[in-house]
Amino acid sequence: MTDTTDTTPTPAPTGIDVFDGHNDLAWWLREERDYSVEGLNDPQVSPFTTMDQLRDGRVAAQFWSVYVHSSTTGADAVVATWEQIDAVRRFVAAYPERLRFTRTAAEVAAARDSGRVASLMGVEGGQQIDDSLAMLRSYGRAGARYMTLTWSTTHSWADSATDEPRHGGLSAFGREVVAEMNRTGMIVDLSHVAPTVMHQALDLSSLPVIFSHSCAGALNPHPRNIPDDVLDRLPGNGGVAMMTFVPSFVSRERWDWAEAGENGPAPEVTVADVADHCDYVRERIGIDHVGLGGDICGVDELPIGLENAGAYPNLFAELSRRGWSPADLRKLGFDNAFRVLDAHEDAYVGFLGES
Numbered sequence: 001m002t003d004t005t006d007t008t009p010t011p012a013p014t015g016i017d018v019f020d021g022h023n024d025l026a027w028w029l030r031e032e033r034d035y036s037v038e039g040l041n042d043p044q045v046s047p048f049t050t051m052d053q054l055r056d057g058r059v060a061a062q063f064w065s066v067y068v069h070s071s072t073t074g075a076d077a078v079v080a081t082w083e084q085i086d087a088v089r090r091f092v093a094a095y096p097e098r099l100r101f102t103r104t105a106a107e108v109a110a111a112r113d114s115g116r117v118a119s120l121m122g123v124e125g126g127q128q129i130d131d132s133l134a135m136l137r138s139y140g141r142a143g144a145r146y147m148t149l150t151w152s153t154t155h156s157w158a159d160s161a162t163d164e165p166r167h168g169g170l171s172a173f174g175r176e177v178v179a180e181m182n183r184t185g186m187i188v189d190l191s192h193v194a195p196t197v198m199h200q201a202l203d204l205s206s207l208p209v210i211f212s213h214s215c216a217g218a219l220n221p222h223p224r225n226i227p228d229d230v231l232d233r234l235p236g237n238g239g240v241a242m243m244t245f246v247p248s249f250v251s252r253e254r255w256d257w258a259e260a261g262e263n264g265p266a267p268e269v270t271v272a273d274v275a276d277h278c279d280y281v282r283e284r285i286g287i288d289h290v291g292l293g294g295d296i297c298g299v300d301e302l303p304i305g306l307e308n309a310g311a312y313p314n315l316f317a318e319l320s321r322r323g324w325s326p327a328d329l330r331k332l333g334f335d336n337a338f339r340v341l342d343a344h345e346d347a348y349v350g351f352l353g354e355s
Contacts, residue, residue: 016316016329017060017112019337021212021242021293022122022191023309025049026087027067028297035083037091048297049309051098054117056310060334061108061118063212064088065298066144068128070153070160078135081128085121085142092119103143104349105342120341122189122212125151126158126177133180140351145341146187148212149174149197159194161223169196170204178204185348187340190214191224191244191293198230207347208238208340213293215243215277216284220252231281234289238343240336241285242293243277245306250274271305275318278332287328291337 028048029035039045041052054062066084068077092099100111102118111118121144129135129147136147149170150160157174159165167174178201181188188209190198201209217225226241234241248255253267281290296302296309305314316329324332 015058016313016326017058017334018292018312019061019108019334020059020296020309020312021063021210021291021337022065022124022244022298023049023062023294023296024065024067024298025091025296026064026084029087029091030083035087035090037087037094040091040095043308047308048302051095053308053310054098057308057312058333059117059309059312060112061102061120061338063120063122063146063293065124066121066128066139067124067151067298070125070127070151070155073127073155074130077125077128078130081123081139085139085144088119088121101143103145103352105338105345108338108341120145122146122148122187124148124189125155125192126174127151127153127155129177131156131173133176136177136180136186137184137351140184140186140348144186145344145348146189146210146212147181148189148191149177149193149201151192154194158197161192161194165194165196169194169200175200175204181205182207183347184351185344185346187344190230195227195230198226199233202230202233202237202239205237208240208343209234210239210291210337210340211241211293213242213244213246213295213298215246215249216241216280218284219277219280220249220255222249222252222255224249228284231285231289235285238340240289240291240340241281242291242337243274243281245274245294245296245302246299247301247303250277250303266301269303271303271311271314271318274303274306274315275322278315278319279322282324282328282332287331288336288339290332292332 100116108118154163157171247269
């Protein structure tokens, strides 16, 4: 599907802000730096996300993932989640001229107007609530605005896309979780979950959902990607599929190579391959339902042309060359994700008020 008829470089469109769905900087700090937040404007210290890269990429809002590996469960998962929340709060506080901690859509808009990156959080894995709606609510009060219902492992109440199913989708408690997320204004994130969970959550949710970092399954049937029959339901829900930059999710060739044991050179994955997924979703379900969730800092390698958080303009330039209008690019980059957040505003503000 990649368009190779004209390789003339195209200047990046100006004024295209990004509201990205998923960045794992907090986990990267845990694994690589013992949670030190010093030097985060030095690419030698933080190669995938620096303050200047966020500026160069025109990142206006970011969902910072507060992720815990699914092998960590129970009370240990809760502690690790709070450590991740603390890490986000600490690096935001360390760079106040660049970042602003935000919880609401109104605060995101104000941060954007001030030239700082609106910094929200997303919990990446339902096992992190330890089967407790009270813990879910505590994360929401702390500023976690979405929760990915599973990570890569099926847990006590939801089936993962990359593990054996145990519940036929969501358990009865899993359905309660979705209802409570709607009530409290926490966005339901369907990346990582089994297709049965995708469909059941769409049946249940009265508010728009997101896929914070997934690609189109029609172009690459990796289990982490979104099947067409699920994509087709997003317009009715108002949700957004946020295309990710993970090479094995983007490229069928790259996934096949990984599945075969990673023998020989890795197939190249480029910004044009990511653009193919954006094209596909736009053409199938409309421009109002596609966004970006790079999974930057969550993988060891990113596509050529999208090597770090400063490279988003390269994707916009590629899509502009393919005929995307500035209005379409603004919806992809920022507006669609913001619309979903704003759709949860009344529920979330009401929830904060009751607390």
